[in-house]
Amino acid sequence: MATTWMKALHRSGGGVAAALGLRIDYAKDYTKTDDGALIDSYECDPYTAQNEFLFSKRLYAKKTGRDQGKHDVIAYHVRMSFKPGEVTPQRTLELGRELALRWTKGRHQFIVAAHTNTNNPHAHIVFNSVNLYCDRKFADFKHSAIALRRVSDRVCLEHGLSVIEKPGLSKGYNRAEYLRQSKPPTVREQLRDIMDAALAGCKSHDDFLSALLAAGVDIKHGKQLAFKLPGAKKFVRQDTLGDDYSVDAIQERIDGKRIITHKRKTVAPVAASTKPNLLIDIQSKIQQGYGEGFRRWATVQNLKEAAKTLLFLQEHGITDYESLVEQAAEASKTFGAHNDRRKTIEVRLREIAELQKHIGV
Structure with a gap:
């Protein structure tokens, strides 16, 4: 079982070299890596990695002419952590290297x-952050921490390790999203939610105010309307609730002239993982003349697909064969219904096209 964390590294007050050196030196700390025995690298020497990284950045700047200043991402720091007793330090190093190779491709x-x-x-x-050809940078993306976790899960499954079935939100890389979920809604957010609910079915502004009173909201009339939640100490003026909650905006929403979506920001749902492919029939391929190299590759490939299949089943709540059969039957039924609906629509479209042709004549 492994948890992952990733952070982009930017320039510090001491410049690129200082920021990069600080992070690399922390990773290579001899007191934590068995006197340097637990250090490895890829396409660079661990003892000169800082200078090699800096040299690639100079080549990148020369080739592309790009410089983002203090917003420039100079490197990325990833941590892969296992539960106590599950792996040895040497195994941790090997799994970390495999994760890094897959993540950076x-x-x-x-x-x-x-x-x-x-x-x-x-x-x-x-x-x-700069690639080996010094012409592009790593393309980070929203919710990349989730994608990183999925790659880590596959590595763990392929090596016979457990995975976290229902991981929580990250407190590191997605800090802002975590805080939005963990903090209670503000007074203004609560008022906006109540007003959204009160608008349903209202035919006039008076109906809207009556619905707010029924919900326990106190209303103070003056130059600007003000509202107070039950148990709150202060009133909140209507003109501080946002453009979609002003007097004119409320009237437009009642009249159906303004349609808004819910304003509360939430973490985007996790996208479903790539569907697994079919396994390779190794024996039949060998009989066709494929050699030992193909057998080794196909064995590893089948193991990867098996790990992807297990993750896919877990994400869709399929824990036994009966659940799989039930969901397959339901999916087949839904597909049949949609297919019948599509055929009906196509027939109707042909009828309309025929009518339009005659009307045009």
């Missing part, structure tokens, strides 16, 4: 180090 230099200073063994990975 072998296109970026990195160093990886396994730390043994805590009860739970963990690997620190620092990879260069």
Whole structure:
């Protein structure tokens, strides 16, 4: 079982070299890596990684002419942490290297180090934001922490390790989203929610105010309307609730002239993982003349597909064969209904097209 965390590294007050050196030196700390025995790297030397990273950045700037200043991402720091007793420090190093290779697709230099200073063994990975050809940078994306976790889960499953079935929100990489979910709604957010609910079925502004009173909201009339939640100490003026909650906006919403979506921001749902492919029939391929190299590749490929299949089944709540049969039957029934609906629509469209042709004549 492994948890993952990722953070982009930016320039500090001391410049690129200082920021990069600080992070790499932390990863290579000899007191935590068995005197340097638990350090590895890819396409660079762990002892000169800082200078090699800096050299690639100079080549990148020369080739592209791009410089983002203080907003420039100079590297990424990834941590892969295991539960106590599940893996050895050497195994942690190997799994960390495999995660780094898959995450960067072998296109970026990195160093990886396994730390043994805590009860739970963990690997620190620092990879260069510039690729090996020095013409592109790593393309980070929203919710990349979720994608990183999925890659880590596959690595763990392929090596016979457990995974976290229902992982919670990250407090690190998605800090803002975590806080939005963990903090209670503000007074204004609560008022907006109540007003959204009160607008349903209202035919006039008086109906709207009556619905607010029925919901326990106190209303103060003056130059601007003000509202107070039950148990609250202060009134909140209507003109501070946002453009969609002004007097004119409320009237437009009652009249159906303004349609809004819910304003509360939530974390986007996790996208379903890539569906697994069919396994390779190794024996039949060998009989067709494929050699030992193909057998080794196909064995690893089948193991990866089996891991993807297990993750796919877990994400869709399929824990036994009966559940699989039930969901397959339901999916088949739904597909049949949609197919019948599509055919009906196509027939109707042909009829309309025929009518239009005659009307045009």
